[in-house]
Amino acid sequence: MSPATGNAPQEAPLLPGKLRNGRALWVVLIIMALLAGCALLFARGSMRLSGDWQRQLSDTLTVQVMLDEAGAWEEATSRARYVLGETFPGADISIVPQSEARALLQPWLGNAELPDSLPVPGLINLTGENLAVQKAQTALDDAGLSVNIDDNSRYANQLSTTARRLVTIGISTLALILLAALSVNIFATRAGMTAQKEIIRVLVQVGASDEFIAKLFVGQAARRGTLGAAIGLGLSAVLWLCLSIFGEWGGLGWAGFAAGVSDVVWLIGLGIIFAIICAAAAGVTATRQLAFERKRL
Amino acid sequence: MSSLPDLVNFERVALRYGRGPEVLSDATLDLPQGSFTFLTGPSGAGKSTLLKLCYLSLIPSRGLIRMFGRDSALLSNPERQAIKRRIGVVLQDFHLIEHLSVYENVALPLRVSGQSRAAYNDDVVELLQWVGLGHRMQAYPPTLSGGEKQRCAIARAVIAKPDLLIADEPTGNVDPVIGRRLLRLFSEMNRMGTTVLIATHDTHLIDELDARVLRIEDGRVFKGKPE
Numbered sequence: 001m002s003p004a005t006g007n008a009p010q011e012a013p014l015l016p017g018k019l020r021n022g023r024a025l026w027v028v029l030i031i032m033a034l035l036a037g038c039a040l041l042f043a044r045g046s047m048r049l050s051g052d053w054q055r056q057l058s059d060t061l062t063v064q065v066m067l068d069e070a071g072a073w074e075e076a077t078s079r080a081r082y083v084l085g086e087t088f089p090g091a092d093i094s095i096v097p098q099s100e101a102r103a104l105l106q107p108w109l110g111n112a113e114l115p116d117s118l119p120v121p122g123l124i125n126l127t128g129e130n131l132a133v134q135k136a137q138t139a140l141d142d143a144g145l146s147v148n149i150d151d152n153s154r155y156a157n158q159l160s161t162t163a164r165r166l167v168t169i170g171i172s173t174l175a176l177i178l179l180a181a182l183s184v185n186i187f188a189t190r191a192g193m194t195a196q197k198e199i200i201r202v203l204v205q206v207g208a209s210d211e212f213i214a215k216l217f218v219g220q221a222a223r224r225g226t227l228g229a230a231i232g233l234g235l236s237a238v239l240w241l242c243l244s245i246f247g248e249w250g251g252l253g254w255a256g257f258a259a260g261v262s263d264v265v266w267l268i269g270l271g272i273i274f275a276i277i278c279a280a281a282a283g284v285t286a287t288r289q290l291a292f293e294r295k296r297l
Numbered sequence: 298m299s300s301l302p303d304l305v306n307f308e309r310v311a312l313r314y315g316r317g318p319e320v321l322s323d324a325t326l327d328l329p330q331g332s333f334t335f336l337t338g339p340s341g342a343g344k345s346t347l348l349k350l351c352y353l354s355l356i357p358s359r360g361l362i363r364m365f366g367r368d369s370a371l372l373s374n375p376e377r378q379a380i381k382r383r384i385g386v387v388l389q390d391f392h393l394i395e396h397l398s399v400y401e402n403v404a405l406p407l408r409v410s411g412q413s414r415a416a417y418n419d420d421v422v423e424l425l426q427w428v429g430l431g432h433r434m435q436a437y438p439p440t441l442s443g444g445e446k447q448r449c450a451i452a453r454a455v456i457a458k459p460d461l462l463i464a465d466e467p468t469g470n471v472d473p474v475i476g477r478r479l480l481r482l483f484s485e486m487n488r489m490g491t492t493v494l495i496a497t498h499d500t501h502l503i504d505e506l507d508a509r510v511l512r513i514e515d516g517r518v519f520k521g522k523p524e
Contacts, residue, residue, distance in 0.1 A: 011414055014405075016396040202392050205354070206406040206453070207382030209375065294374065 014203070015196055015216050025188050029181070029224060033232020033274055034239075036177040040270050041240045043170025044263055050163025057156040061131045063140070064148040065122035073098055077122035080145050084126060087139040091128030098122075121148075174270075178277055185225070185281035189217055193289050200290075214286035218279045225278025229271035237267055302366060303327040304461055304492045305351055307518070310360030312346055319358070320346045322516040328461070328494055333487045335503045336496040337522070338513035344496040345389070347513065348463050351494060352386045353377055365460070382410055385454035385491075387464035391446045393438040399425065399449050400434040406457040421456060428452045428482070429475060443470035451479055455486060462486060464495045468502055480505055 065080045067073060077095050084093050101123045102114055114120070126136075133151045140147045193200065203213055240263075305328040312321045320343045328334055328351075338344050349355045350362060353369060362369040364380055372380065385406075393402050400421060407417040425431050428448040438446060447470045454462060462483065468476035484506060487493045497503065503510060503522065510522045 011408065012397055012401050014394070014397070014408075198392070199394050202394055202405070203409065205352070205381070205386055205392065206409050206457075207378050207384075208409040209378045212409060 013216075015192075015199065015220055025184070025224070026228060028184055029228030029278070030232040030235070032177055032181045032184070033229045033271070034235045035232075036174055036181070036270060036274065037233040037236025037267055038239065039170050039174040039177060040266060041236060041263055043167050043174065044266060046163055046166035046170055050160060050167070053159045053163070054156055057152045057159070059127055059129060059131065060152055061126040061133065061136060062150045062152070063124040063126065063136065064150070065124065066146040066148065067119035067121060070117050070119045073120070073122055076145060077124060079143060080122065080124055080140060080147065083139050083143045083145070084124065084136060087136060088126065088128055088131060091126045091131060094125050096123035096125065178273070181225075181274060182277050182281045185221055185278045186285045188224075189221065189282040189285040190289060192217060192220070193286060210287055210290045213290060214283050217286040218283040221282030222275055222279035225275035226271070228278075229274040233267045233271050233274075237264065302330055303363070304330045304332075304365060305494075306361075306363040307350070308361040308363075310350065310357045310362055311516075312343075312350065312355060313358050319516055321350075321357075321513075324360070324513075324516070324518045326511055326518045328492055330460075330492055331487070331490055333484070333493045333506065333508040334495070335506075335508055335510045336494060336513065337498065337500075337503065337510060340498075342513040343516050344513055345465055347518070348386075348465050348494070348496055351461075352384050352463050353381055382406070382457070383460040385457065385459035385462045387447075387450050387454045387462075387467045389465045389469065391438075391450040393441075393446060393449055393453075395438050398435050398437055399430055399441070399445075402438065402449055403452045403456055405453060410457065417456075424452050424456055428479070444472065444475060447471050448475065448479070451482070455482065455491075458486075458489075459491060461492045462494070464493075466497055466499075467495060468497070468499060476502070477505070 063080060063084065065076050067076055081093055081095055084091070098120065102120050105114065105120065131151070133149050136149055137147070200213060307324050307326045310321060310324045311319050313319045324347060336344055336347065346355065350357060353364065356370070365383065367376070394405070403425060404417055404421045422434070425434055428451060430445060430448055430452065433441065433445060438449070441449065447467065451464070451467055454464065464483070468479055471479065480502060483493050483495065510520070512519050512522065
């Protein structure tokens with residue numbers, strides 16, 4: 001409908017929609033959002049994986065039954081299993097077969113044939129809740145067995161440290177990407193204001209306030225940020241999904257790293273933050289630039 | 298008319314661009330509320346500069362400018378913008394926004410002041426028809442002739458019914474018929490209370506109305522037509 005009918009179409013945007021170099025800016029923002037999404041999913045996956053590993057390790061004990069002679073292997077490991085069963089009734093207890101225990105020595109001894117008389121320690125794995133090392137040690141000592149008990153705490157601590165580092169790397173990368181997005185938007189707003197200086201001049205002439213003009217750039221940047229985030233973060237989610245389905249994650253097992261429903265919520269949150277950063281950068285830059293131009297008069 | 302307060306008052310105003318010579322020197326003038334004033338003078342005399350000072354686009358190098366009774370040097374930014382909204386400006390190079398239609402360009406001051414489209418639509422349409430652009434409402438500035446751009450710029454300047462209308466050669470690009478029609482528009486606005494200041498070379502235009510005339514010579518402002 002024409003304006004003459006009184007039912008005029010919506011007001012046209014005061015800033016032109018298409019910017020010079022606009023496509024390049026879109027590509028940069030989408031790539032940044034994609035990288036930010038990957039960094040977030042990496043950090044979240046690292047946290048989850050670390051939690052899984054620690055949970056698994058905290059519920060296990062390995063008991064080494066030391067022997068004086070090889071012939072006592074069967075009797076000593078059975079007795080130790082019995083004592084552990086009495087001490088931790090709910091635990092899952094399994095004896096590592098003697099052949100497998102001997103095979104574990106191979107990295108140190110090479111392919112040399114082990115003499116049958118070598119008293120290879122008996123190995124017993126326990127899995128269950130509340131497996132206290134001290135309690136097991138006392139019970140086995142009382143039964144006259146010489147044992148070493150490993151609760152995997154050293155390994156768990158190393159894993160935990162590694163996982164913490166991975167999370168730190170992920171979050172730092174995310175922070176750097178968001179900082180870069182802020183800088184890109186500051187630069188884009190300045191460039192946009194230079195390109196639109198004639199329009200700004202007209203708006204100032206007809207009495208537009210700095211806030212009114214800044215809002216135009218904020219709106220433009222927010223739209224750009226929202227759409228860029230939607231595309232970039234959507235791509236990161238698809239990429240992560242593909243890696244979850246087809247990737248092996250270097251033998252680590254993908255269950256921990258794979259994206260879940262909660263990650264989608266985090267990605268949406270990141271998208272909102274991304275758009276806010278774009279809008280805020282544009283708002284602050286436009287306001288400061290207008291004040292600067294006024295002082296230059 | 299002389300009993301009314303001055304809307305614009307210049308006292309020994311000077312302006313130089315950068316380190317160049319003074320374009321205006323000791324310019325003293327007043328525009329009483331409700332007055333109709335022509336500003337004339339040779340090219341390069343400083344007419345456009347004086348107009349820019351009047352619509353607060355420049356800050357003087359020295360001297361005092363009072364706008365609507367306020368010292369312009371002491372205005373805060375919101376006050377300055379509020380005063381600008383009371384001034385309609387028509388410039389020689391039109392300053393139309395190219396990606397907006399004629400209708401949108403004319404409606405701009407009302408839109409900036411926060412009015413809704415429904416509130417201003419009829420006024421804009423009526424004014425565009427009055428200045429002869431009723432059939433070009435949806436056209437874009439690059440497709441307009443010089444005269445049409447001129448009329449569009451004038452319509453934008455007067456749409457918000459400003460207290461002060463400043464025009465720089467407003468009839469320079471239009472034919473005599475349209476020129477007289479625009480002058481009638483300015484005259485009509487003046488009768489309704491708008492103070493009008495028009496810079497022009499056109500002595501015929503000056504002769505059409507019984508209005509005050511100021512002339513600029515060598516950067517100074519004098520009363521009366523040139524000899």
